[in-house]
Amino acid sequence: MANTAVPEVRPDIEHDEKAKPESAKDPGYVVICWNDPVNLMDYVTHVFQTVFAWQRPKAEFHMKQVHNLGKSVLVRESLEKAEHYVHQLQKYSLHATMERDE
Amino acid sequence: MKFLRVEKERYFFHLAHREKALLEFLMRLYPVIPSAHQTLSKSSTPDESQKLLNEALAEQRRENKQLVDKLLNDDRRFQETTKGIEMNLSAGEIEWVLQVLNDVRVGNWILLGSPEEHPRFDPEAADAPYVVAMGLASNFQMDLLDAIKHQ
Numbered sequence: 001m002a003n004t005a006v007p008e009v010r011p012d013i014e015h016d017e018k019a020k021p022e023s024a025k026d027p028g029y030v031v032i033c034w035n036d037p038v039n040l041m042d043y044v045t046h047v048f049q050t051v052f053a054w055q056r057p058k059a060e061f062h063m064k065q066v067h068n069l070g071k072s073v074l075v076r077e078s079l080e081k082a083e084h085y086v087h088q089l090q091k092y093s094l095h096a097t098m099e100r101d102e
Numbered sequence: 103m104k105f106l107r108v109e110k111e112r113y114f115f116h117l118a119h120r121e122k123a124l125l126e127f128l129m130r131l132y133p134v135i136p137s138a139h140q141t142l143s144k145s146s147t148p149d150e151s152q153k154l155l156n157e158a159l160a161e162q163r164r165e166n167k168q169l170v171d172k173l174l175n176d177d178r179r180f181q182e183t184t185k186g187i188e189m190n191l192s193a194g195e196i197e198w199v200l201q202v203l204n205d206v207r208v209g210n211w212i213l214l215g216s217p218e219e220h221p222r223f224d225p226e227a228a229d230a231p232y233v234v235a236m237g238l239a240s241n242f243q244m245d246l247l248d249a250i251k252h253q
Contacts, residue, residue: 037218038211040240042247043204050197083142083151087158090140092201093208097144 027101029082033062034095035070047092048074051085076101103189103242105249112190113249122180122187128239129170132202133163134209166198166205173199196246203246207239 033044041063048059052075065072074096075085082098089096103121106114117125137160142152173179173195181188191199210232214221223233 036216037220038208038216038236039204040243040247042251043200043243046200046247046250083155086142087155090155090159091162093135093204097141099143099145 027076027078029079029098030076030101031074031082031085031089031096031098032071033066033074033089034097035066036095039094041067043092044094047089047094051088051092103245105245106188108253112192113196113253115189115191115245115249116183116186117189118186122189124238125242126174128206128235128242129174129199129202131206131209131235132167132170133205135205135212136209137163139212166202169195169198170202193250196250200243200246203239203243207236207243210235210239 033048044066045056045059045063048054048062049056052059054062062072062074075082077085086096086098103125104116106116108114138156140155140159142155179189179191181190211217211221213232214229214236221229221233221236223237224230227233
């Protein structure tokens with residue numbers, strides 16, 4: 001992240017947030033998990049619980065959406081957080097992407 | 103593989119010698135998914151973020167590969183018993199073992215051409231090892247998931 005260090009000003013969270021580019025703070029990105037015929041349903045549920053700290057019913061709801069509808073929008077987040085979540089899901093070999101929320 | 107108990111935050115499993123050999127065989131296949139297989143977005147063209155994702159996933163693979171070697175060479179994790187072998191894993195270790203096994207499962211599915219239907223097993227077919235690896239990986243995954251689900 002660029003341009004966050006300003007001399008003579010004690011950095012704090014509020015300051016860092018202001019220094020972020022608008023696009024990085026904009027919750028305008030959706031993280032989507034796409035269906036595939038290979039990942040096990042129990043495994044997908046477990047990954048959602050682990051990555052998002054969801055309770056099992058919520059994780060199962062999204063897993064079933066993926067299975068029945070072909071995809072599920074998991075979260076709406078800023079660019080940075082969406083990238084983070086996609087990376088976490090892909091670590092588990094799930095088919096996940098982030099898209100601009102139009 | 104059979105879940106036995108949780109003791110001092112470690113999960114204990116019983117394996118027959120043949121099962122341990124199969125688990126080791128599968129884990130040593132890792133990684134199977136081709137590098138740069140994953141995309142950050144379906145709609146946008148690859149950019150710096152995609153490059154960073156590829157680097158992060160490559161680093162994760164290197165780390166997991168090292169953990170696999172360390173685990174499989176650690177005798178304390180695999181204790182001989184009168185009935186076979188007792189394996190113990192922490193919750194964190196189960197997480198990356200699940201990642202490793204799923205990479206093997208998904209990677210072999212990709213090698214089969216990413217079929218929509220579950221591939222049929224034909225022992226005469228050239229792709230039979232891929233089908234077997236997929237099935238074996240899912241069996242171990244389910245055993246691990248069952249163990250942590252009920253705790």
